[in-house]
Amino acid sequence: MVDLSSLATEARNPRTMNLDQMTPQEIVDVMNSEDANVVAAVHSQRQRISLAVSWAAEALRAGGRILYVGAGTSGRLGVLDAVECPPTFGVSPNVIMALIAGGNGAFVKAKEGSEDSIELGAEDLRNLSLCSEDFVIGLAASGRTPYVIGALRYAREVGARTAAIACNANSAIGGEAELAIEPVTGPEVLTGSTRLKAGTAEKMILNMISTGAMALNGKVYENLMVDVKQSNEKLVQRAQNITMAATGCNREQAVRALEDSHGSAKVAIVMLLAGVDAAEARARLQEANGYVRAAVG
Numbered sequence: 001m002v003d004l005s006s007l008a009t010e011a012r013n014p015r016t017m018n019l020d021q022m023t024p025q026e027i028v029d030v031m032n033s034e035d036a037n038v039v040a041a042v043h044s045q046r047q048r049i050s051l052a053v054s055w056a057a058e059a060l061r062a063g064g065r066i067l068y069v070g071a072g073t074s075g076r077l078g079v080l081d082a083v084e085c086p087p088t089f090g091v092s093p094n095v096i097m098a099l100i101a102g103g104n105g106a107f108v109k110a111k112e113g114s115e116d117s118i119e120l121g122a123e124d125l126r127n128l129s130l131c132s133e134d135f136v137i138g139l140a141a142s143g144r145t146p147y148v149i150g151a152l153r154y155a156r157e158v159g160a161r162t163a164a165i166a167c168n169a170n171s172a173i174g175g176e177a178e179l180a181i182e183p184v185t186g187p188e189v190l191t192g193s194t195r196l197k198a199g200t201a202e203k204m205i206l207n208m209i210s211t212g213a214m215a216l217n218g219k220v221y222e223n224l225m226v227d228v229k230q231s232n233e234k235l236v237q238r239a240q241n242i243t244m245a246a247t248g249c250n251r252e253q254a255v256r257a258l259e260d261s262h263g264s265a266k267v268a269i270v271m272l273l274a275g276v277d278a279a280e281a282r283a284r285l286q287e288a289n290g291y292v293r294a295a296v297g
Contacts, residue, residue: 007168009141009194013187031189031196038200041167041183048181049205052163053212055135055179059161060095060217064133066210067125068098069151071115073195074139074165074202075100079107081206087235089219090227096210099124101147114147121150125158132159137209139202140164141194143171143182152176165205167198181205218290221246226266226292239265246292247272270295 016022016030042049056066068078078098085096100107101121102114114120125136136155138148143166153176155162164177167185174180183205185197214220219227224246230236243254246269254268260278261267270281273296281295288294 007142007144008184008186009167009188009198010192011187012191013189016189019189034189034197035200038183038185038197038204041185042201042204045181045183045205048179049208050212051179052137052181052205052209053216055161055163056209056213057216059133059135060213062133064131064135064160065094066096066213067128067130067134067136067155068096068139068206069121069125069136069148070098070139071101071145071147073199074141074145074148076107077199077202077206078137078139079104081203081210085210085214087229087231088225089214090229091214091219097128099128099151101145116146118146118150118153121147121152122154125151125154130155130158130160134158134160136160136162138162138164138173138177139206140171140173141167141198141202143168143173145173148173149176165202167194167201218288218292221266221269221292224265226269227290228265230263239263239268243268243272266290266292 059066068082070078079100082096082098085091086093136151138152140148149172152162152164152173162177163179163181164171164173165181166173167183169182169184171180171182174182183201185201188194188196190196224242226242228235228239228242230239239258240251240254242265243249243257244251249272257268257271258265261271266285267278267281269292270284271278274281274284284295
């Protein structure tokens with residue numbers, strides 16, 4: 001197993017050796033300055049990230065799933081990204097899923113030792129009936145988490161595509177995956193606290209993968225989330241605003257179109273842009289595989 005002390009994410013940051021003596025303003029300033037390095041680190045991996053976006057989109061088109069696997073902060077970030085996809089993009093909760101070492105309870109309370117099991121990582125994926133159409137993304141800031149290693153090994157055995165996101169170069173999990181995405185974010189402001197820069201880098205990359213995959217699968221029109229689910233009052237108004245922005249109609253027209261489309265902003269937009277009724281709009285969208293531009297013609 002890799003010695004933690006050898007990892008860049010575990011090194012002491014020379015700029016914050018007097019963190020315990022800093023003023024509130026100094027703490028904010030040094031953290032803000034260090035966070036700027038995260039953007040550059042992620043930028044260095046953009047070609048690898050774009051490949052992950054392509055693989056994620058292909059998995060969804062093939063009827064597969066995107067599966068995030070991690071422990072601790074990395075696992076929680078995977079859960080956070082996955083649970084936001086159903087309301088944002090109107091997909092089933094089974095389309096983008098996240099496994100966290102120790103189970104869902106570990107999201108709010110750490111379960112010591114669960115991340116140290118290679119076998120558990122494989123078992124959790126096996127219990128989800130992993131198949132070759134799925135895309136497994138392992139997350140570990142350190143790049144050495146046994147739970148993630150076990151999951152990636154099992155995924156490759158099954159024939160699923162695999163990627164690893166770590167914040168150290170030449171990581172152990174990167175060596176287990178087909179694609180290694182390794183933004184080197186360097187020493188943390190608080191030594192070893194990878195919920196800081198490393199966690200921010202992981203979140204940025206997950207944002208790109210899920211949003212990109214959904215955009216490539218017709219879940220976006222222009223830059224609008226046209227498959228948004230109206231699960232609360234805010235989202236009801238958002239669906240109206242999206243319909244208005246896409247078509248130039250007024251709110252009354254948007255409300256009426258959304259009522260006729262049974263709450264589907266995508267259907268309402270095609271109705272208004274193409275001048276057709278709800279049934280015709282749905283038929284056009286089905287023929288266009290959900291892409292609004294193609295449905296409108």
